[in-house]
Every structure is written in C-alpha cells, then in structure tokens.
Amino acid sequence: MKEFAQNARSAEKEMRKVFPPTPVQHNAHLSARYGAEIWLKREDLSPVRSYKIRGAFNAMRKTLADDPSRTTFVCASAGNHAQGVAYMCRHFDVKGVIFMPVTTPQQKISKTRIFGGDNIEISLTGDYFDETLKAAQSFCTEKGAHFLSPFDDTDVIEGQASVAVELLEQLPKPPDVIVLPVGGGGLSAGVFSYFKAIGGNTQLIFVEPRGGANFTAALRAGQPVALDRVDTFVDGAAVAKLGENTFDVLKTVDPTSILTVSEDRICATILEMLNIEGVVLEPAGALAIDVLQDIQQIIRGKTVVCVTSGGNFDFERLPEVKERSQRYLGLKKYFILRLPQRPGALKEFLNMLGAQDDIARFEYLKKSARNFGSVLIGIETKNADNFKDLKERMTQAGFTYRDITEDELLSEFLI
Incomplete structure (x- = not known):
C-alpha cells in the first residue's frame, strides 16, 4: 500500500x-x-x-511510457471520461476513438469534440453505458487498440x-x-x-x-x-x-x-x-x-x-x-380531476385555489355523452402545506380527484 x-x-x-x-x-x-x-x-x-482527466492522464502516461509506439486509445464514457481522454489525446498527440451512449447530453458530446479536436472520433452507440462499453471493447479486439477504462483500471x-x-x-x-x-x-x-x-x-x-x-x-x-x-x-x-x-x-x-x-x-x-x-x-x-x-x-x-x-x-x-425539484419539495402536484359538465363547474374549482397556487398545466377532455369530463391539472404553490388545504376544499365541494404526482406509470405517459 x-x-x-x-x-x-x-x-x-x-x-x-x-x-x-x-x-x-x-x-x-x-x-x-x-x-x-x-x-x-x-x-x-x-x-x-x-476529475476524470486525472485517471485518463495517468493511464495514458504510463501506457505510452511502456510502449511509445502506441498510437490509438479507445474509451467508453457517458461524457466525463470521454472529455478527459479527448483532452489527453490532444496533449499526447495520439488518436482516440470515443464511444458514448446515444443518450449522452449534447453538451458533453460537443465539449468532447472541442477538447479532442482532430485527434479523436466519436461513435454514439447504445442506450446505456454497459452497451456502449461492450461496443468499445469489441472494437479494441478487432482493431488491436488500447482500451482505457473509465474506472476499472489500476492506473486510472x-x-x-x-x-x-x-x-x-x-x-x-x-x-x-x-x-x-x-x-x-x-x-x-x-x-x-x-x-x-x-x-x-x-x-x-x-x-x-x-x-x-x-x-x-x-x-x-x-x-x-x-x-x-x-x-x-x-x-x-x-x-x-x-x-x-x-x-x-x-x-x-x-x-x-x-x-x-x-x-x-x-x-x-x-x-x-x-x-x-x-x-x-x-x-x-x-x-x-x-x-x-x-x-x-x-x-x-x-x-x-x-x-x-x-x-x-x-x-x-x-x-x-x-420540475423534479418542485415535485420532491412538494411544491408541484398533478391531479386528474373529474369535472361535472355543467356551467360554472370550472369557475367553482378555480375559486378553490389559494393566493399562492398557480396552474402550470391544464388539459380538459370533454365527452358530450358523459356527465363528467377528465381534467389533467398541474398546480404549483409556494408552500407544500397549501396542497393539504386545497385537497380539503375539493373534497368538501364534492369534487372527485386523484393525485398522480408519485404515480410513476401515469406520470410517464401524461406529464
């Protein structure tokens, strides 16, 4: 040690x-x-x-010291390791082939290109990192290139x-x-x-x-x-x-x-x-x-x-x-509201909102053959306790509603 x-x-x-x-x-x-x-x-x-620049530098430095003829390095990365490798490929003036998941944020892809310049090429492969990793390792096996792991390497x-x-x-x-x-x-x-x-x-x-x-x-x-x-x-x-x-x-x-x-x-x-x-x-x-x-x-x-x-x-x-922060802090919620199809029903609901409540989303599907219509409504507020009061007012007024904020399946499709 x-x-x-x-x-x-x-x-x-x-x-x-x-x-x-x-x-x-x-x-x-x-x-x-x-x-x-x-x-x-x-x-x-x-x-x-x-911090990924550190491991990339050390691994490339030691590899080139052991084998100065090494010309191509390959990595798989969601972005940060890719940028570190790209930066070091330009520094050491070697070629880099960088595999990144298709889902990588565009900002990281662009920065990787900037850091590596003409010394690198980028291949967007796989939806998840582990798919990207397999593609990079297969490329190394086929081309005889040196693989630079983002983490699973003693030099890194x-x-x-x-x-x-x-x-x-x-x-x-x-x-x-x-x-x-x-x-x-x-x-x-x-x-x-x-x-x-x-x-x-x-x-x-x-x-x-x-x-x-x-x-x-x-x-x-x-x-x-x-x-x-x-x-x-x-x-x-x-x-x-x-x-x-x-x-x-x-x-x-x-x-x-x-x-x-x-x-x-x-x-x-x-x-x-x-x-x-x-x-x-x-x-x-x-x-x-x-x-x-x-x-x-x-x-x-x-x-x-x-x-x-x-x-x-x-x-x-x-x-x-x-959005995710507000939902976690309890400052934003989504409801499916059954709204009676009668004049004034919407106004009645709106009057229930407090001074700190704000409608962030409203989608109303009216079906003439029914007595009720479904409303997807998103509400933001300044204090999480305000939702308790709102729910009580809706219940007392006889409105039927469902809080879908934490319903992962419904949220994925509706929000």
Missing part, C-alpha cells in the same frame, strides 16, 4: 505539467446549514470540468487518488470526513486506497444515486452484479455494475458508510447550489453535497470535504431539474 501512495503522489506531481490543482473551497452556506466546516473539492473546475484508480493527495496538501490538517460520489468506483477506490496506505482517522462516506446503487448491490452479493434497471438521470454515475478492480479495493468498506439518495432530491440540491452559490453542478457532481442532510448528526462540529465530481451540466435539462 505504501507503493500505491507513492505512485499516487508521483501521478499528482506529473499532472502539474498539464493542469493546475483544483481548489478546495470553504462553503459558508453549507457550513452554517449543517453546523460543520464544509469544504468543497472543486473537481468541476478542472480543465474538463470533472491510481490517477483518481490524486484528488486525495491534493486536498491533504491544501488543507491545514486532514479532514474528519470526506464524502465521495460513486459511479463505477474509480474515484472511491483511489481515495480509499490512498487513505488506507497513509493511515489516519479520516472517515470516508460514499454516496450513490438510488437508481444506480451498484456499490450497495455488490457488497450485498459479495461481488459486482449488474443492476436490472438503471435510472440514467445521474448520467455521470449511472453504471449498472461496479468494476471488478474497484470492487477488489472496496470490498472491505463498511456497508453502513454507503448511502443512496433520490434523483429528485438531487435536483433540489443542484438548484440550491446554482441559485445561492452560483455553482454549476451536474447531477453526479451534486451527490456528495446532497447527502449531507442525511448525515447531519455524524458531521456536526467536524471538518468535512465534499468532492464535487463534475460540472458538465446541459442547461437544456434545467426545466426537467426544476
């Missing part, structure tokens, strides 16, 4: 020839909210706006460990707690290995999205297992299966130190950081901050570092983020 720590420090030193350290910034807003000293390790401020893990090297140099003393987002496990494995090598009392807390909790599943099964279904909203961490190499490192982690958070709540955190702090984070980049509300008792009075892993946010997604 001492060798791992030395290699990580060497990798971090070599990185300084390419890009500066990302800052560790004290956050007064979060510190006051949670009664702790909260610091953010701003990986979203790297040249490619994520070593490169990601440089996050720990930097933050320990930047803080006056080791933090009490470090919060790490988990996708494929490369960052977590690197930081975990580094602290295991150097010792100390820093506690590591791992957080993954509820719709992609592959670390939790792997520890429960005793080996990496593929999730049956992955929610791709947190695209930077939407990986169906933890890496074999990363699991080998992380298999001794205490399961109680792994937490999962809902995708909708992450949206509220993204908006909070954007509106209050002016910090742009992608969903995976907000994971470590979002989970603070679940560990308030653990971190109170302590020094905490949250790794904000990425800031590649496509602002075309902002309406969706706002």
Whole structure:
C-alpha cells in the first residue's frame, strides 16, 4: 500500500505539467446549514470540468511510457471520461476513438469534440453505458487498440487518488470526513486506497444515486452484479455494475458508510447550489453535497470535504431539474380531476385555489355523452402545506380527484 501512495503522489506531481490543482473551497452556506466546516473539492473546475482527466492522464502516461509506439486509445464514457481522454489525446498527440451512449447530453458530446479536436472520433452507440462499453471493447479486439477504462483500471484508480493527495496538501490538517460520489468506483477506490496506505482517522462516506446503487448491490452479493434497471438521470454515475478492480479495493468498506439518495432530491440540491452559490453542478457532481442532510448528526462540529465530481451540466435539462425539484419539495402536484359538465363547474374549482397556487398545466377532455369530463391539472404553490388545504376544499365541494404526482406509470405517459 505504501507503493500505491507513492505512485499516487508521483501521478499528482506529473499532472502539474498539464493542469493546475483544483481548489478546495470553504462553503459558508453549507457550513452554517449543517453546523460543520464544509469544504468543497472543486473537481468541476478542472480543465474538463470533472476529475476524470486525472485517471485518463495517468493511464495514458504510463501506457505510452511502456510502449511509445502506441498510437490509438479507445474509451467508453457517458461524457466525463470521454472529455478527459479527448483532452489527453490532444496533449499526447495520439488518436482516440470515443464511444458514448446515444443518450449522452449534447453538451458533453460537443465539449468532447472541442477538447479532442482532430485527434479523436466519436461513435454514439447504445442506450446505456454497459452497451456502449461492450461496443468499445469489441472494437479494441478487432482493431488491436488500447482500451482505457473509465474506472476499472489500476492506473486510472491510481490517477483518481490524486484528488486525495491534493486536498491533504491544501488543507491545514486532514479532514474528519470526506464524502465521495460513486459511479463505477474509480474515484472511491483511489481515495480509499490512498487513505488506507497513509493511515489516519479520516472517515470516508460514499454516496450513490438510488437508481444506480451498484456499490450497495455488490457488497450485498459479495461481488459486482449488474443492476436490472438503471435510472440514467445521474448520467455521470449511472453504471449498472461496479468494476471488478474497484470492487477488489472496496470490498472491505463498511456497508453502513454507503448511502443512496433520490434523483429528485438531487435536483433540489443542484438548484440550491446554482441559485445561492452560483455553482454549476451536474447531477453526479451534486451527490456528495446532497447527502449531507442525511448525515447531519455524524458531521456536526467536524471538518468535512465534499468532492464535487463534475460540472458538465446541459442547461437544456434545467426545466426537467426544476420540475423534479418542485415535485420532491412538494411544491408541484398533478391531479386528474373529474369535472361535472355543467356551467360554472370550472369557475367553482378555480375559486378553490389559494393566493399562492398557480396552474402550470391544464388539459380538459370533454365527452358530450358523459356527465363528467377528465381534467389533467398541474398546480404549483409556494408552500407544500397549501396542497393539504386545497385537497380539503375539493373534497368538501364534492369534487372527485386523484393525485398522480408519485404515480410513476401515469406520470410517464401524461406529464
């Protein structure tokens, strides 16, 4: 393990020839909210706006040192690793073939092209990362190219460990707690290995999205297992299966130190950081901050570092983020309302709305052969408690309604 720590420090030193350290910034807003000293390790401020540049640099550097004749590198990525590889392909002046899921946000695709320039070509393949990964590996087998894993590679893990090297140099003393987002496990494995090598009392807390909790599943099964279904909203961490190499490192982690958070709540955190702090984070980049509300008792009075892993946010997604945030906070609901087909019925309903209630959506299907028509109505309000009063007024007035806000199937088709 001492060798791992030395290699990580060497990798971090070599990185300084390419890009500066990302800052560790004290956050007064979060510190006051949670009664702790909260610091953010701003990986979203790297040249490619994520920590992935570290693993890509280290793996390519070591591969080229071993085989200078290597000319082509291949990767599969939902975006951040792709940008890191593209950036390094231009730096080392080698060719890169980058496979990305078809569902990758356009912002990440465009930035990858910008970073790689003429040194790369992009292939959009598969709806999910694991399909993309298989296509990239098949290409490598066919062409004899070198595959650069986004996380399941010892050199990549070593490169990601440089996050720990930097933050320990930047803080006056080791933090009490470090919060790490988990996708494929490369960052977590690197930081975990580094602290295991150097010792100390820093506690590591791992957080993954509820719709992609592959670390939790792997520890429960005793080996990496593929999730049956992955929610791709947190695209930077939407990986169906933890890496074999990363699991080998992380298999001794205490399961109680792994937490999962809902995708909708992450949206509220993204908006909070954007509106209050002016910090742009992608969903995976907000994971470590979002989970603070679940560990308030653990971190109170302590020094905490949250790794904000990425800031590649496509602002075309902002309406969706706002929608999911409002629904999570209880500030927006959708109802199917049975409206009597008589004059004045709609006016009667509208008069029930409070001063803070606003109609965000209204679709009325009138069928002349029936006494009632169905209305899909979306309502926004300033206070979640207002919906309790509205429901009581609708019930007392004899209106029949159904709250479909949390009905996943109906929401998918109607909202």
